[in-house]
Amino acid sequence: MPTLVSMSSPRVSVTTLTVALVVITCTLGTVASQGQAARAFFVFGDSLADNGNNNHLATTARADSPPYGIDYTTHRPTGRFSNGLNLPDIISEKIGSEPTLPYLSPELTGQKLLVGANFASAGIGILNDTGIHFINIIRMSRQLELFQAYQRRLSALIGEAQARRLVNSSLVLVTLGGNDFVNNYFLIPFSQRSHQYSIPDYCGYLISEYSKILKRLYELGARRVMVTGTGPLGCTPAELAMRSRNGECASELQQAATVFNSNLVQLIQQLNRELKADVFVFANAFQMNMDFINNPQSFGFVTSKVACCGQGPYNGIGQCNSLSHLCPNRSIYAFWDAFHPTERALRLIVQQIMTGSTNYMNPMNLSTIVAMASNN
DSSP, rough: OOOOOOOTTTTHHHHHHHHHHHHHHHHHHHHHHHHHHSSEEEEEEEETTTGGGGSSSBBSSSOTTTTTTTTTTTSSOOSSSSSSSOOHHHHHHHHHHOOOBBTTTTOGGGGGGEEEEEOOOOOOOSSTTGGGGGOOOOOOOHHHHHHHHHHHHHHHHHHHHHHHHHHHOOOOEEEEEEEHHHIIITTTTTTTHHHHHOOHHHHHHHHHHHHHHHHHHHHHOOEEEEOOHHHHGSSSSHHHHHHOOOOOOOOOHHHHHHHHHHHHHHHHHHHHHTTSOEEEEEEEEEEEEHHHHHHHGGGSSSEEEOOOOOOOEEGOOOOOOTTSEOEEEEEEESSSSSSSSOHHHHHHHHHHHHHHHHHTTOOOHHHHHHHHHHHH
């Protein structure tokens, strides 16, 4: 901002004041236009993305007690399944946006609506029966309904046309699929879904249901959607504790993740062909995680098998809570709890989301998306 000149100075000419005011006005106009052009961010999915929605629900799928949030700025639990920031937080940070608020937060009002909203809810999956034991969670059908409700609130604030433009130009993140395996198909031996389907057939069924979700997002105005594949499900401390003898990843879950992710890539390519645009972008979370799971020391981790917080083998049994064993240095652990990466591991993942090759981000990475948006 230019230095303001005192209006009471007798030596300031009208011309000088006029020039100063023009400069100030132009500068403020630039800031305002940048603010208006800032990309809104919408988040859908499960515990990898939930930043506090489940805190407002009567459910056991919550991260609202210590030591969750131990490395957050407040050092208090926030509802994020992390020691600090979670995946959407770090993406917001990297693209220079204000973090989105949970849709159920009472703080999400007025100008905060322009930033976007987070609809994610821990425990949910692609299927409505996934996470049924968590009782009261925001299933995907409901998340999409809340997205519609959000748009009505936004329209009331800035008008329908501007609201539509904001949504059309937004960035959308969807994290789904993992719970459909660990909290459904593989939850118990001989589960109902495993009786119904082989792994390939189950993956096919999930993809057909996922297609409906992604098409609905497009109908609701989403035009740039990052879709994460499932991570290496068989390598989490929880699955190592239950299924591994010597610390090897559980092969059946790894196979399921591989088949599902392969099908998901094909779905995204098919949808983009039908829409004649690169609306959907695949984030290869499996490979992003496997890089440091296979070689943790090269990324500065002491282990990629033992969770920082938990109990039992690999700290993979039960929930992370105040009675759990807690590592003193979270930055040298790849996993925070039985299922979720540490903030530092998530930062490595987001770096690949930002700048990774097509092996990680297909058809483009987030830096390319941001650059394309700035040129429009």
